[in-house]
Amino acid sequence: MIIALAFVNPPDLKDTFHLLCELLENEDEINPLIEWFEKYYIGAERRRGNRVVQLDPRFPPEMWSVYQRTLDGASRTNNYAEAANRRIQTELGVCHPTLGNFILSLKKVQHGRDQQYMQWISGRRPKDKRKKYKDTDKRLLKILQEYQRNERTVIELLRGIAHNIVIDDVVGIDDEVENNE
Numbered sequence: 001m002i003i004a005l006a007f008v009n010p011p012d013l014k015d016t017f018h019l020l021c022e023l024l025e026n027e028d029e030i031n032p033l034i035e036w037f038e039k040y041y042i043g044a045e046r047r048r049g050n051r052v053v054q055l056d057p058r059f060p061p062e063m064w065s066v067y068q069r070t071l072d073g074a075s076r077t078n079n080y081a082e083a084a085n086r087r088i089q090t091e092l093g094v095c096h097p098t099l100g101n102f103i104l105s106l107k108k109v110q111h112g113r114d115q116q117y118m119q120w121i122s123g124r125r126p127k128d129k130r131k132k133y134k135d136t137d138k139r140l141l142k143i144l145q146e147y148q149r150n151e152r153t154v155i156e157l158l159r160g161i162a163h164n165i166v167i168d169d170v171v172g173i174d175d176e177v178e179n180n181e
Contacts, residue, residue: 001020001023001036001109001162002020002033002034002161003161003162003165004016004157004158004159004160004161004162004165005020005037005041005141005158006064006066006067007065007066007067007070007144007157007161008057008067008154008157008158009065009067009068009144010061010062010065012154013042013061013065014042014043016154016158017037017038017042019154019155020155020158021034023155032121038129039055039057039058040057040058040059041057041058041059041061041064042057042061043055043056043057043060044057054094067144070137070140070141070144071144071145071148073137073141082144084109085174087109087112088105088106090106090111091105091108125132136165137162139160139164140161140164140165143160143161143164144157145159
């Protein structure tokens with residue numbers, strides 16, 4: 001459910017994180033992950049003498065939260081950048097190419113981007129999102145809206161989001177049923 005914290009309103013994040021920590025307190029194997037997440041994404045509290053000092057996270061929630069983007073129907077990911085990186089890696093075919101091969105591969109990838117741009121200029125629409133991703137977006141929006149209307153607790157919000165998000169893939173309910181049969 002930690003990944004679902006990205007869908008929490010940033011002002012509510014610290015309290016939600018601590019509530020999640022209480023829920024997971026008996027899960028010893030996850031403690032290092034929780035400590036790491038708190039340090040880098042929430043901001044940890046440290047004692048300095050008799051004082052408690054709040055340390056700023058390296059990556060503030062405003063940088064990684066997708067709460068408002070989800071409500072606005074905006075893209076939540078950097079999939080375009082990751083897809084471009086994957087295209088370059090596929091084109092290269094090796095982990096450590098020579099400079100010449102790297103430049104040649106970049107030229108091929110750029111040529112493909114130029115062709116896509118010309119298609120867009122000529123009025124062709126880019127491919128739509130696949131149905132399973134659109135359906136997942138609708139479910140995520142519904143979960144957030146129900147939370148906003150106080151129809152879900154924050155733990156129900158996290159669980160609902162977690163059931164719809166899987167790292168490296170978005171799984172729809174139909175996909176889960178098919179995979180479990």
